[in-house]
Amino acid sequence: MSTETIDLTIDARGVAFVTLQRPEKHNALNALMIKELTQMAQHLGQAQTVRVVVLAGAGKSFCAGGDLGWMKETMAKDRTGKMAQAEALAAMLGAWNNLPKPVVAQVHGAVYGGGVGLLSVCDIIVAAEDTRFALTETRLGLIPATIGPFVVARLGQSFARQVFFNSKPFTADLLYRAGLVAHICPLDDLPDAVEAEVLALLQCAPGAVAQAKALCLSLAGVNPITAAKRTAGALADCWETTETRDGIEAFFAKKTPPWRQDS
Secondary structure: OOOOOEEEEEOOOOEEEEEEOOHHHOOOEOHHHHHHHHHHHHHHHHOOOOOEEEEEEOOOOOEOOEOHHHHHHHHHOOHHHHHHHHHHHHHHHHHHHOOOOOEEEEEOOEEEOHHHHHHOOOOEEEEEOOOEEEOOHHHHOOOOOOOHHHHHHHHOHHHHHHHOOOOOOEEHHHHHHHOOOOEEEOHHHHHHHHHHHHHHHHOOOHHHHHHHHHHHHHHOOOOOOOOHHHHHHHHHHHHOOHHHHHHHHHHHHOOOOOOOOOO
């Protein structure tokens, strides 16, 4: 697909590398990037050969939040227009959140506002140790409303209360303790750390990975007792698939299943 604000490359393993390409703006989100990210999620979701997605930002930052020009455009709109802008951002985040492929985020530099929202819809986040995070909306008299449901779902309310109100910057260590960041490393080690996560995912059955991700989303906030019948049914469905049979048979035969990529 043709895009102006993001790049896509897919390697022979089925790993899709999506790179935000507004480095001169620290990859700040504008209307076009939001539209193209939405379309990209839809495209990758339908791409049968794609097994893993790596999301990164070109230049000095992953994503420095909302573009100033986009914010001025929003400010000039009426209430209906403002809500439409917010709903477009929410739809983009929802599309990435529901993408039936694991998304590994490669994070560095500045991650502010909408950038934190974008991280909240990724599955595995690897961050450079000097990455700077902030939710600065309240300094402008705004609130992190559109990204709020996604951030709270991943951070939890306790951690969200520490960063939603005061606009203070925070570190990858806080997000590691909150469970959002999976791994912190020096900037130079970032590509290798991401590759290690990709290799682990490539050893797993892609259909099962997609179902496991859907299960995580469906169980958020659900009572585990009342969910038992649903989870039992989901597991029974898995057992009936060719992918599962191949995996189990390979395990007992001490062979490699057809979908595993060890290198």
